[in-house]
Amino acid sequence: MIIVKKLVKRFGLKTVLRGVDFEVQPGEFVALLGPNGAGKTTFLRILASLSRPTLGEVNIAGYKLPNQASQVRSRLGVVSHLPLLYGDLTAEENLRFYGRMYGITALDALITEVLEMVGLEARRHDLVRTFSRGMQQRLTIGRAVLHDPDVVLFDEPYTGLDQDASSMLDEVLKTVAAKGRTVVMTSHDLVHAEDLATRFDILSHGVIAASASRKELKRTNLLSFYKQALAA
């Protein structure tokens, strides 16, 4: 579903990604872990077609980036640590707006369905600026899956959430993945990543330093695997 070969990204003289090779099979849930400044967000922005690679190949759902960005975008849902929502619109209006942007026609039933999925049906007519951070994040996920994408990218979705909001988000993320979608999530939260992902990749100094499936990790725990990868 996602194939990345020798991806390099430079900002001026600074090289952030130094030849990343990365492959995700359909239906996989990959946690991309790494310390601050490892290049996780940059990598995800390239997959999301928000940033162009300096060198290398990126192929998502059979389409190449950046040349076939529009086809990729229609199959992609993105959740970042920013809400990507308008505070002066209601939850329903936000979803309606994004639905129109994706050219979705039968929107009413779909909006209700998505709001029920993220547990915000009762707040559909409330302005988003009155929502807590956790509620905004759930609505952000609703916005990202509104067009039923094959691939969903999460960039640090747990940032700024308290324990309760994190637990609710866990459930929503499981629901998103349960539909057979391919999911890539960046995080430095090993606990949530361990709970959700089927594969763990460690990005360090601009390259994938280690990769292991949940099965392979049974021999050790994620924290020691993570520490070993960073120390190597």
Add this chain to the structure above:
Amino acid sequence: MVNKATEMKSMTVEHAKPASNFIKVVAAVVWKDLRAELRSRELFSAMLVFSLLIILIFNFALELDIKTRQSVTAGVLWATFAFAGTLGLNRSMAIEKDRGCLDGLLLAPVDRSAIYFGKVISNLAFMLMVEIIVLPIYSVLYTVNLFQPGLLLVILLGSIGYVAVGTLLSAMSVQTRTRDILLPILLFPVVIPVLLAAVKASNGFLAGAELADILLPINLLIAYDIIFIAVAFMVFDNVVEE
């Protein structure tokens, strides 16, 4: 909450035909901007108050007789619109940037020029609304009749050119840390031809000049509008791309 979700029917998402999508995306962006502004009124009220302050300051500072007032009207009007317009353009794009909404727009599988045209139309609507309120107040304060069809046409053409280039440059400047000061620095040198043509044409109508004498600045305004919109249409995608 989530139990319901796990049982969620497979969402059959129907998509509109791409040909009609361009207009629908433009309409969606305009609808979103107007709806949000109707609630917050922060952009419109800032532009309006700023415009009124400028014309009041000029009124007290210049202390001109009626005849001289007429001769400075075009300059004062366009200075007012230009400064207030910058305020609106900055805020309009900052709203997109602050909560990551610009990324939300760019993630949509649409022709990005549709997003540009949507922003142009909503910015133009805000600017015209401010002008509609400023014009009668200016007329009373300066005892000048501004309600002439020709002059109103010039204001419309000038505003289109100003907003067309301003929306493009605000999309560029909003990506920087110094966006508040960068926009006027980028915008005013580029928009000078529009402002000069607009002032000249406005002066002509206010002085009661022959249409043949005013035709040249009006044609220039139309030409600048077309050029600016065409250039922005071609480069907007590159401007917003990281």
